[in-house]
Amino acid sequence: MRNFIKVFLTLAVAAGFGEVKAQRSAYRSHVKDLYNAINANLKDPRSDLYFETTDPAKNEHPHSYLWPLCAYIQGANEMEVLEPQKKYMLPVEKAIAQYYRATPPYPAYQDYVVKEKTTTLYYDDNQWIAIAYMDAYKRKHDKKYLDTSKMIYRFMIGGLDTVGGGGIYWREKDNTTKNTCSNGPGVLVALQLYKATKNKEYLKTALDIYNWTKKHLQAPEGVYYDNVKLPSMELAKATYTYNTGTMLQSAVLLYNITKDKKHLIEAQRVAKAGKAHFFKNGRLPNEYWFNAVMLRGYVELYKVDKNKEWITFFEQDANAIWEKERDEHNLVGNKKEKRLIDQGAMIEIYATLEQVKNIK
Template sequence: MINYKSALVVFVSLLAFGSTQAQTSVYRSHVKDIYNAINKNLKDPKSTLYYETTDPAKNEHPHSYLWPLCAYIQAANEMEVIEPGKKYMLPVENAIAKYYRATPPFPAYQDYVVAEKTTTLYYDDNQWIAIAYMDAYKRNHQKKYLDTTKMIYRFMLGGLDSVGGGGIYWREKDFTTKNTCSNGPGVLVALQLYKATKNKEYLKTAIDIYDWTKKHLQAPEGVYYDNIKLPSMEIAKATYTYNTGTMLQSAAILYTITKDKKYLAEAQRVAKAGKTHFFKNGRLPNEYWFNAVMLRGYVELYKIDKNREWITFFEQDADAIWEKERDANNLVGNKKEKRLIDQGAMIEIYATLEQLRSKK
């Protein structure tokens, strides 16, 4: 009887292990399927560049804007996390390099391919790249990532001034708005540089931008509005998941750095507000990349308080996307034409969920 019970325990344990492994491998499989679909359907075979969507008639230019590559470079980083030793970031880095504009006063990446058109420099586009590069730097300590992030930081500071009490503009030479989407990630860039260098100027900058954004752009319930117009100081009250996500992540990281419990309490307040505000009828809003950025904030908090509630609703939404919003080519999205930004977003989400399942 004792042997029988032991065998039964082993059998049940193996079943549980197998079930966990199967769940884990599902997300890994989704990542690989979308990655292969990108290379087949959204990469220009004649260059290092990518397409905006799968429908040439819907594309404004021959190649993608920079923004979708901001999603894809983070996705590539997360792929390297779950597949150590692979070089998924390099092809995307090579594409991003084509957007680099070395014009004074602050070299940075413009929003379209430099060789094809001179366009605008957005602070947030550059910040998303810096965030991905610093995540990579944390893993592999390649100096190129730190150097590029410092360059982007200098560019970012060019958009920071005292108009409206502080904060960063949305894009270069446009002084009409300061947006959460350029301030939340600005905090994160400064925090990542502080963690890498221990230079306290980075931490001071991060806290200054964080405090300004919280004061001017947070809704009473805890989520974040889109932007503040200048000089009127009128608030544009649209709410998007990524804005709440960057400020949630900022609060969580500030807690890990300072151990000041006000940041943890704030992170948990924002997390509760974000779930209540955005997760309706079992689904998140249908901008996948905004949700990928929000997931980063919840993951940062989950690392601290281990509250699985912060993750399960992202799993539910991600599973629904795969089941209901995927075509025969394993490309995701609600429209017939499939967008590069959506593919990058879902690779990031699935790869992140894979990492979390592996750590259960």
């Protein structure tokens, strides 16, 4: 009887391990399917640019805004983590280069293709690119990523002033709001540059922006509001997953750098609040890329405290997307037309969930 129970338990454990291993293999497969689907359905072979959606009638311009490429470049970085010998970032980098505008005093990437239209420069669009490039720099030590990120840092500092006590505006030449989406990633850019260079100016900037954002834009429960209007300082209290995510990740990185436990305690508070606030009825809100950015913060915390709770609800949502929100072309999304930003976001999510298994 004992031998029977022992064999039964051994088989049960093996079956469970096999299921987990199969799921992780599935994530890698999902990444490749999405990558192939982007190239087949959302890339313009004539220009090396990308389309906003699969439906030309729904696209405002011939090519994508920069924002979807902010998602895709991070997804491409995560693909290279899984396959270091590949160059998944390079085609996306070539596309992003076509958004560069060398306008003094702060050159940066505008929100649409320069040769087709002169448009707006957003601080957050540029910051997302710098975050991905600094992740790539950490892996590859290629100076082009560091130099571009320093350029973006100079641009974002141009949007930092003392109006409202500090903080970065949302976009150039618009002094009406300061947003979590331009301050949270601003902290991350500065922290990544500090870690790469040990220049204390970057750490001071990060702490100043972090403290201002926490003071002015955090809800009492721990998640983050969207923006503060100027000069009234009236709060816009909409909550989005990515805003909580960048500030969560910032808190963990500050703990890693300073070893001040208050940052870890705060990160765990924000993480608990974020899950309670956003994860309802087994699903996250229906904006994949916002959730991808939030996942970055939870993974950063998981590396420190090894609490699997921070990962499992993302797995549940990601699995449901593949099962319920995917078309016959392996493109994901709830609408008939499929968006580039959603594909890039889910590449990042699946690739990140695949990587989590290697966190010791």
